[in-house]
Amino acid sequence: METNEHEHVIEVTDLRRVYGGGFEAVRGIDFSVRRGEIFALLGTNGAGKTSTVELLEGLAAPAGGRVRVLGHDPYTDRAVIRPRTGVMLQEGGFPSELTVAETARMWAGCVSGARPEEEVLTLVGLGTRTGVRVKQLSGGQRRRLDLALALLGDPEVLFLDEPTTGLDPEGRRETWELVSALRDRGTTVLLTTHYLEEAEFLADRLAIMHEGRIAATGTPAEVTASEPSRITFDLPEGYFAGDLPPLAELGVSDHTVDGRTVRLHTSELQRAATALLVWADRAGVELHRLDVRSASLEEAFLRIAKEAAAGTVTTKEYAA
Numbered sequence: 001m002e003t004n005e006h007e008h009v010i011e012v013t014d015l016r017r018v019y020g021g022g023f024e025a026v027r028g029i030d031f032s033v034r035r036g037e038i039f040a041l042l043g044t045n046g047a048g049k050t051s052t053v054e055l056l057e058g059l060a061a062p063a064g065g066r067v068r069v070l071g072h073d074p075y076t077d078r079a080v081i082r083p084r085t086g087v088m089l090q091e092g093g094f095p096s097e098l099t100v101a102e103t104a105r106m107w108a109g110c111v112s113g114a115r116p117e118e119e120v121l122t123l124v125g126l127g128t129r130t131g132v133r134v135k136q137l138s139g140g141q142r143r144r145l146d147l148a149l150a151l152l153g154d155p156e157v158l159f160l161d162e163p164t165t166g167l168d169p170e171g172r173r174e175t176w177e178l179v180s181a182l183r184d185r186g187t188t189v190l191l192t193t194h195y196l197e198e199a200e201f202l203a204d205r206l207a208i209m210h211e212g213r214i215a216a217t218g219t220p221a222e223v224t225a226s227e228p229s230r231i232t233f234d235l236p237e238g239y240f241a242g243d244l245p246p247l248a249e250l251g252v253s254d255h256t257v258d259g260r261t262v263r264l265h266t267s268e269l270q271r272a273a274t275a276l277l278v279w280a281d282r283a284g285v286e287l288h289r290l291d292v293r294s295a296s297l298e299e300a301f302l303r304i305a306k307e308a309a310a311g312t313v314t315t316k317e318y319a320a
């Protein structure tokens with residue numbers, strides 16, 4: 001296996017997909033994924049994530065533009081690409097009467113140079129469930145079986161389409177740990193997800209899609225950097241927002257007051273928080289339920305989706 005970590009394992013240039021009837025689901029997108037990276041495609045419903053991933057998997061030919069996976073066209077060179085990639089689909093759809101072990105064995109028969117089934121089933125935490133019929137598995141265990149099958153060929157590139165949909169928080173967290181461990185072993189992962197905390201936890205870089213276009217791309221930190229941070233607290237009885245030091249001097253760009261609760265927005269979190277705490281200390285004021293936090297990916301996503309829906313978004317790209 002080549003080990004150049006700067007190598008672009010996936011390259012997408014001006015990619016377009018048009019469905020029968022002329023609907024343009026992917027409208028000229030560009031991104032690249034380096035070896036050993038986890039790249040997340042996020043987006044509103046119908047943004048074009050699955051349509052894009054299917055092009056990367058070689059399941060359809062693009063209407064325009066170019067896609068390369070491991071240096072090959074995944075549609076025309078599918079025979080070359082297929083053994084080097086793993087695909088976890090949104091719905092596995094296995095015969096439900098087969099056991100976990102039988103399903104893995106059947107699947108392994110279709111994969112050249114498959115790893116031992118027990119090894120991948122243990123890796124995904126199904127090592128003790130091999131004799132159980134698929135229909136008796138929980139939703140989370142089925143998703144893990146989907147993942148195990150995608151890993152049978154020991155792929156260099158793994159495509160995960162909404163890998164944790166339907167999982168409870170614990171199952172989701174376990175899948176995150178597993179995908180992180182795969183990345184640590186050098187696997188390149190492209191995933192789509194609706195869970196922003198999933199992208200925040202896993203993704204080295206991400207792209208936010210809306211109506212077939214990429215509205216923002218970069219590392220999670222870069223995409224959230226333009227969002228203001230937040231300080232929230234309750235003032236004690238007898239104190240009012242007007243008693244606070246002048247907010248502009250604290251580096252606060254915007255604020256709201258709801259009863260006793262004050263919410264400050266700032267792009268200078270450390271300065272604003274320090275000034276606020278110094279004021280509170282000197283004035284002997286206890287700030288109840290104090291919460292100081294940087295912007296989350298969710299806030300960035302919601303703003304980008306809102307701007308995109310209003311037609312005011314321009315693609316934001318951050319340095320690779």
Ligand SMILES: Nc1ncnc2c1ncn2[C@@H]1O[C@H](COP(=O)(O)OP(=O)(O)OP(=O)(O)O)[C@@H](O)[C@H]1O
Pocket residue numbers: 019020023025043044045046047048049050051052
């Ligand atoms: N086979 C098809 N024929 C026509 N239009 C389609 C087809 N498949 C998807 N679309 C449309 O293309 C657009 C993008 O769909 P896609 O499934 O790629 O979005 P998505 O971002 O994966 O959405 P979701 O998050 O809801 O899964 C949607 O408007 C969808 O209705």
